[in-house]
Amino acid sequence: MGAELTAILDASLRVLDPDTALMLRFQAGEAACFDQLVARFQAPLLGFVFRLVHDRAASEEILQEAFLRVYLHRARYQPQARFSTWLYRIANHLALNYLRDHRRERLHDSLDQSLDGDDAPPRQLPDRRPSPEQVLVAASAERLRRHRIRAAIAALPPRQRSAVVMHKYQGLDYDEIAGALQLSSSATKSLLFRAYESLRRELKDLL
Amino acid sequence: MKPQIPPPSDPLLRLLDEWQPRPQLDPGFDRRLQRRLQAAAAAPPAWRRWLADLSPQLRWASAAVTLALLLTLGLFVFRGAAPAPPPAPYQTAQVDPVMRDLQTLANDGDLLDHLDFLSAPNSRSTRLQDRD
Numbered sequence: 001m002g003a004e005l006t007a008i009l010d011a012s013l014r015v016l017d018p019d020t021a022l023m024l025r026f027q028a029g030e031a032a033c034f035d036q037l038v039a040r041f042q043a044p045l046l047g048f049v050f051r052l053v054h055d056r057a058a059s060e061e062i063l064q065e066a067f068l069r070v071y072l073h074r075a076r077y078q079p080q081a082r083f084s085t086w087l088y089r090i091a092n093h094l095a096l097n098y099l100r101d102h103r104r105e106r107l108h109d110s111l112d113q114s115l116d117g118d119d120a121p122p123r124q125l126p127d128r129r130p131s132p133e134q135v136l137v138a139a140s141a142e143r144l145r146r147h148r149i150r151a152a153i154a155a156l157p158p159r160q161r162s163a164v165v166m167h168k169y170q171g172l173d174y175d176e177i178a179g180a181l182q183l184s185s186s187a188t189k190s191l192l193f194r195a196y197e198s199l200r201r202e203l204k205d206l207l
Numbered sequence: 208m209k210p211q212i213p214p215p216s217d218p219l220l221r222l223l224d225e226w227q228p229r230p231q232l233d234p235g236f237d238r239r240l241q242r243r244l245q246a247a248a249a250a251p252p253a254w255r256r257w258l259a260d261l262s263p264q265l266r267w268a269s270a271a272v273t274l275a276l277l278l279t280l281g282l283f284v285f286r287g288a289a290p291a292p293p294p295a296p297y298q299t300a301q302v303d304p305v306m307r308d309l310q311t312l313a314n315d316g317d318l319l320d321h322l323d324f325l326s327a328p329n330s331r332s333t334r335l336q337d338r339d
Contacts, residue, residue, distance in 0.1 A: 038240065042232060050230040060233055064240050071244050142225070149226040167212075168223050193210030200219050207218045 019083040027074050034074075037083070038067055044170060045091055051165045052095040054154070062098060066091040085179035088172065092162050092180055099158065145206060152202040159183075160195035167192055 019037065026033035042063060049059040049066075069090050070077075077086060153161055159181060166172040166180060178188040200207070213220055233239075261269065 038237070042236070046230055046232055047228070050228060056230045059230060060236060064236070064243060067240055068243055068247060072247055145222075146226050149223060153223075153226075164223075168220060189212060190210050192212050196213055196219060199223070203219065203222060206222055 017082055020079055023070075023074075023077055023083040023086075024079060027077060034071060037070070041084070041087060042067075045087065048088065048165055048170050049091055049095050051153070051169060052092075052161065053098055054150070058098060058102075062091065062094045065094055081179050082176065084172075085176045088166065088170075088176070088180040089182070092166075096158050096162070148203060148206060152199050155202070156195055156198060160191055160198070163188060163191050164195045164199070 019040065022033045022037050022040075026037065045066065046059055046063055049062045050056060053059055053062065066087065070087060077083070153164060156164065162181060163177055166177045167174075172180070174185050174188050174192075177183075177192075178185045181188065181191075183191065215221075
């Protein structure tokens with residue numbers, strides 16, 4: 001009885017989730033809702049995919065493909081899962097496929113790549129810098145740290161990498177991560193625990 | 208040991224905060240997406256695209272094969288050719304009465320032959336005793 005009540009309450013909350021509601025309206029034929037979903041998710045999803053593939057053009061391509069799949073397969077969406085979970089699942093699947101297909105190229109690129117390959121806007125340097133040399137040294141040290149972090153995350157197995165990016169950088173909760181990776185909640189926690197332990201070992205000199 | 212996810216205040220998670228790439232979307236992203244959506248919506252179904260990619264000969268051949276399959280299926284359905292029901296587990300075989308009579312006669316014939324065979328040595332010994 002209690003479990004049934006919880007399930008009904010859970011389903012109702014999901015329906016009340018604004019993104020899920022938008023998706024259901026899109027399913028019912030309101031095309032404008034799709035544009036709203038794209039506008040809401042394109043920035044966070046780009047951040048997610050970029051952290052996995054480290055290539056802006058490829059990330060955009062994956063994003064386009066993910067939205068295209070949502071559009072084409074809208075009839076398949078079931079509101080048992082949140083819309084964001086479904087979208088992250090699609091994007092994660094596409095990103096991991098991309099990484100699998102471009103493994104050799106990435107290895108080649110990583111040898112040539114500069115340390116600051118994040119396509120980040122130019123860093124805002126503090127106004128009161130003592131000297132250009134000191135700033136350069138500090139900036140290069142920071143770049144090196146960022147590169148180490150990025151490399152440590154990239155070295156994780158694909159599922160662990162996705163889980164860490166979803167948990168740490170996208171702020172998804174365990175259930176959403178579990179839904180996106182199609183794992184149980186306990187398996188997701190175990191996966192995250194192992195991933196963070198690996199990162200802690202890899203980055204212990206920076207802690 | 209129960210796996211414990213580090214809290215946000217954990218030094219590791221604070222270190223991970225340092226990696227904050229800010230990729231920017233290309234200004235033409237929405238336009239390109241709209242173009243792709245329109246193209247996908249206007250695209251014919253996959254089976255028609257597959258058919259369009261075939262050469263004319265193969266297209267005719269596939270049409271002929273499909274037609275033949277449909278005809279076979281139609282015949283099968285209209286002639287009521289359903290698979291034979293499995294025999295009942297304890298059903299006895301139906302035997303024609305004439306065959307049964309013939310079988311009985313044959314069995315009787317066999318029995319008489321056996322009787323002859325059994326009675327033959329006795330009759331011979333009787334004959335030998337008579338000679339003595």
